[in-house]
Amino acid sequence: MIENLVRKNILKLKPYTSARDSFLEGILLDANENSLGTVIKDDKNLKLNRYPDPAQNKVRKKLADYLGIKKSKLFVGVGSDEIIDLLIRIFCTPGKDSVLIPVPTYGMYQVACNINNVNVITVPLKNNFQLDVKEILKNIRKKTKIIFLCSPNNPTGNILKKNDVIKILKNFNGIVVVDEAYIDFNESNSLINEIDKYNNLVIIRTFSKAWGLAGTRAGYSIADEFITNLLFKIKAPYNLNKFTTNAILEALSNVKKKNSFVKKLNSEKAKLINELKKIKHIKKIFSSDANFILFKINNATEIYNKLAQEGIIIRNRSNQPLLKNCLRVSVGTPQENKKFIKTLKDTLE
Numbered sequence: 001m002i003e004n005l006v007r008k009n010i011l012k013l014k015p016y017t018s019a020r021d022s023f024l025e026g027i028l029l030d031a032n033e034n035s036l037g038t039v040i041k042d043d044k045n046l047k048l049n050r051y052p053d054p055a056q057n058k059v060r061k062k063l064a065d066y067l068g069i070k071k072s073k074l075f076v077g078v079g080s081d082e083i084i085d086l087l088i089r090i091f092c093t094p095g096k097d098s099v100l101i102p103v104p105t106y107g108m109y110q111v112a113c114n115i116n117n118v119n120v121i122t123v124p125l126k127n128n129f130q131l132d133v134k135e136i137l138k139n140i141r142k143k144t145k146i147i148f149l150c151s152p153n154n155p156t157g158n159i160l161k162k163n164d165v166i167k168i169l170k171n172f173n174g175i176v177v178v179d180e181a182y183i184d185f186n187e188s189n190s191l192i193n194e195i196d197k198y199n200n201l202v203i204i205r206t207f208s209k210a211w212g213l214a215g216t217r218a219g220y221s222i223a224d225e226f227i228t229n230l231l232f233k234i235k236a237p238y239n240l241n242k243f244t245t246n247a248i249l250e251a252l253s254n255v256k257k258k259n260s261f262v263k264k265l266n267s268e269k270a271k272l273i274n275e276l277k278k279i280k281h282i283k284k285i286f287s288s289d290a291n292f293i294l295f296k297i298n299n300a301t302e303i304y305n306k307l308a309q310e311g312i313i314i315r316n317r318s319n320q321p322l323l324k325n326c327l328r329v330s331v332g333t334p335q336e337n338k339k340f341i342k343t344l345k346d347t348l349e
């Protein structure tokens with residue numbers, strides 16, 4: 001029972017009822033807003049003097065149509081980072097419960113646990129960066145509430161085998177979060193079709209990558225209504241602001257544009273991999289289902305620093321488990337990619 005996993009204070013919590021919970025229209029004299037208007041000259045008819053919809057109805061409706069799933073399973077956060085934090089706060093009692101994280105992976109799971117004083121159990125991925133299901137199941141403790149899986153995984157770039165994720169879903173009595181931030185770049189192994197089968201599955205996604213909306217801060221979760229309602233219960237009353245709402249609605253009317261970005265970025269990625277393959281100092285290039293490439297090179301830190309001095313900023317992942325001498329580069333524009341390859345070659349001369 002998922003209910004048994006939830007912190008007692010959260011189950012009992014009487015959430016803040018915001019003014020816009022009941023009425024979005026009418027003569028609104030309930031929220032101490034400025035009824036005269038906003039100081040901003042052109043608010044693009046967003047009525048910025050008024051608070052946004054706490055239930056995120058328009059966005060969730062459009063997102064539900066796009067995904068082909070029920071609106072009641074959707075929650076929109078201030079980036080998926082907000083959702084990671086909210087999930088930890090719903091399920092993990094500080095100082096008592098734990099979270100299991102296969103590593104290397106996206107750093108925010110660990111940081112969000114640290115902020116919330118929640119223990120972290122790390123289990124290394126296998127050498128091919130797939131899940132070590134046996135070790136994961138072996139390391140689950142009585143107080144382990146959440147397992148964070150990232151697919152495609154950042155920073156390794158690979159999609160996780162669906163069967164492995166399903167084995168974990170079936171054998172773990174806690175919450176399995178599958179972070180699909182990069183799923184647009186290879187949708188084949190998404191867990192979205194499993195959402196109705198497992199009430200302990202939470203998929204999180206973001207508008208920050210393929211959709212090109214990192215600046216707006218928007219991510220969403222797909223989960224059973226019980227978990228979704230808990231997210232609504234504990235979020236800040238108006239977490240989704242009107243600018244972001246507007247941006248998401250417009251984005252969802254421009255799916256073709258997103259798809260063409262994905263196509264272009266994937267083809268640029270292939271070109272970039274080809275160019276990297278020609279550089280003999282590079283010991284390994286890992287295959288990628290995302291919009292970045294991880295590669296192994298001698299003296300990675302030195303090279304990272306030299307590139308930075310030339311204004312080419314990539315990510316040094318060398319001190320992560322299994323990633324000695326590994327650098328991660330995002331796929332840029334064709335010009336940026338060319339410049340990166342040229343500067344890298346110059347650095348190695």
Ligand SMILES: Cc1ncc(COP(=O)(O)O)c(C=O)c1O
Binds near residue numbers: 080205206217
């Ligand atoms: C795997 C993964 N999840 C989540 C995020 C954060 O996404 P958002 O911008 O929606 O907070 C990132 C950002 O780099 C990421 O790599």
